[in-house]
Amino acid sequence: MKPELRNWSGTYAFTAREVIAARTVDDVRRAVAGTDGTDGTDGTDGTASTDGGRVRAVGTRHSFHDLADNGATLVSVTGIAPEPVLDETARTVTVGAGTSYGTLAAWLTERGWALGAMGSLPHISIAGATATATHGSGTGNQVLSAAVAALEYVDADGELRHARRGDPDFNGLPVGLGAFGIVVRVTLDVQPGYLVRQDAYLGLSWDRVLSGLEEVMAAAYSVSLFTDWTGDKLQSAWVKRRVARADEAVPGQLFGAPRATGPVRLIDAPEDNLTPLGVAGPWSQRLPHFRFDANPSNGDEIQSEYFVARSDGPAALAAVRRLAPEVAPLLLVSEIRAVAADELWLSGAYGRDTLAIHFTWRNAPGPVDAVLPRVEAALAPFGARPHWGKVSHVTAGQLGRLFPRLADARALFGRLDPRGRFSNDRLERLGVRAPCGLQPQDYQAPRESRTVAGRWRVRAGWRARR
Ligand SMILES: Cc1cc2nc3c(=O)[nH]c(=O)nc-3n(C[C@H](O)[C@H](O)[C@H](O)COP(=O)(O)OP(=O)(O)OC[C@H]3O[C@@H](n4cnc5c(N)ncnc54)[C@H](O)[C@@H]3O)c2cc1C
Structure with a gap:
């Protein structure tokens, strides 16, 4: 029987039929492109079920509803090695997007560097937290997403893309709600430790x-x-x-x-x-x-x-x-x-x-x-x-008035992902994505030969609530 996947607080049961736990950026590319991100040595045949259907990033599942769900295929990047790279001149660190804030913070502290802000808990993934504008407190402290200087993401064709601060429309990406791709590495502003x-x-x-x-x-x-x-x-x-x-x-x-x-x-x-x-x-x-x-x-x-x-x-x-x-x-x-x-x-x-x-x-x-x-x-x-x-x-109607750039974000996400592969019901209900026509039922059930071992390839401990 398929294990039940829930959010951190246990208040939401995911409907996704498959979770691919990527270990490398290429795993993510293959998962989105429709091959499963493995070489078959894990007992699968190396193909996945996305096949042009819905696919979406899931982080550490600390959100309280269906934001990270899609009824089809989810991809987690939390198992990709953090491999942080510190650039002391630019005052940035580039790190695997699925890394938790706690892991990165410990690494930076050891080297005498720091982030300017953190949320209330360090267990959340950087990609998931920045995608939802997670914040701490401080009249001088912005949301965590504002520290995103650049990001690398896998687009709807499985291609790796780079975007950085100063690029046209970059301000639409850090709080991306998983709506335009799967972020695999993030560059964050850092400052000397304090x-x-x-x-x-x-x-x-x-x-x-x-x-x-x-x-x-x-x-x-x-x-x-x-x-x-x-x-x-x-x-x-x-x-x-x-x-x-x-x-x-x-x-x-x-x-x-x-x-x-x-x-x-x-x-x-x-x-x-x-x-x-x-x-x-x-x-x-x-x-x-x-x-x-x-x-x-x-x-x-x-x-x-x-x-x-x-x-x-x-x-x-x-x-x-x-x-x-x-x-x-x-x-x-x-x-x-x-x-x-x-x-x-x-x-x-x-x-x-x-x-x-x-x-x-x-x-x-x-x-x-x-x-x-x-x-x-x-x-x-x-x-x-x-x-x-x-x-x-x-x-949706209220959100359109509350977020003055919502229509711009919707247009940007539509340009980056015209078929709505990264969309989901929630984003469409809220008017963040235009209805794209792709439905969870477009999910391609894995062929028998795609092996049971490949289903719910959830890494050990993933289901543990905390
Ligand atoms: C105990 C607790 C304390 C919290 N404290 C705070 C707080 O102090 N401040 C605050 O603002 N919020 C807080 N939150 C909310 C939390 O920070 C957000 O829900 C955040 O999104 C959680 O990150 P996650 O990795 O769990 O993301 P998920 O819940 O797994 O996903 C959230 C969104 O991020 C997207 N996403 C995840 N990974 C990627 C990726 N690799 N690429 C693209 N998109 C991605 C998903 O598609 C989804 O849209 C708290 C939540 C809990 C449970």
Whole structure:
């Protein structure tokens, strides 16, 4: 029986009939072109089932719905060796796109180099995270995709293509949603390594946040506010400061909130999953909330997130706060972060300094589905853009207004992949890809001779949730 493939949180069951775990870039090329990316020594006959049908990249499956699915063939590049190449003059690193942020961060740290930003967990793949405009926090920090200086991808004919910053339409590619090809290597901007000290401050008042949001969010390199929206005080503010020395003193208060002196939990999960508080360390072990060597977050959860202009932040936060009685019972925690504006067409922070309002929901799909339209209606006056990888009810018509370059992105993806091989139902439902006519049923079932061993060639441990 075919094993069931689920997303990281277990809340979505993939419908794809085949996953090809590529080991090399040529594997990806052959997979897309219609040969399976192996030489037959693995027991297959060296042919695959894409045959001009739908094929799509899947990353580490941390998205919360069908974004990475297509009912046909998926290709994972997480098994391709990272082989990082550091260019100290250009200040870039080029690395296998399926590499996790945690792996790359450790490699860079050893060499005295750094990324400018990371998401809350280092376990996600670089390709998957950048494809959905994943972000951390910081008024000066852009989405992770903004660090993409160049990428190499396999196009719809199985050819290897290169694109770099400055090329026409490049700004349509880093947040690509898997819609134009399978990215195999990524070049990211790097900077000299730095130390970060992380501290939690407890009980920051809502009045202070709403009356001086910009000042609060700009209080350090990265500030995250955690709340369940109830009461007069937030739960905690996680403040990540770049420090010159490990023993540099940090303030005992943040706008009247005292610094925590003991362990602090973020979510219904053990605190030893979290990166350390109160002691400076390398950027790679402080910017993510969760440790690379531990299980992140709660796991049994659903996530949603919305992006508003930071100038609208206080009003947007006040609107969500009014929903606290409905929201809080379903919530594990909410996180409020800042993201700097960028020019990437499908970025949640396109063209505006942004406040990101995130919800980690209990795994209660029915009630969460019921409350989301209420949250979205409250945030609609602020032109709230949904996170591409998280659950929302926002429709194609709304997205067209929320992402001013969506039509340009759709046209670009259509030019790069005219037959819609990399499209899927979700992208078409949301108007990111025009309906292309290719359907999952165009999937060519493998001939018997294509061997059972070749089916679900999922590398060991791939199904493990974490
Ligand atoms: C516990 C948890 C914490 C999170 N924290 C954050 C956070 O701090 N900030 C934030 O913004 N988001 C966060 N997310 C969301 C997460 O970063 C995104 O869902 C991201 O897309 C996950 O990357 P992935 O590799 O799992 O991609 P997948 O979910 O596997 O795929 C996502 C998209 O990327 C595309 N893709 C994947 N690989 C490639 C490739 N090689 N070439 C082309 N396209 C590709 C897929 O086709 C799909 O469209 C979190 C999610 C979880 C579960």
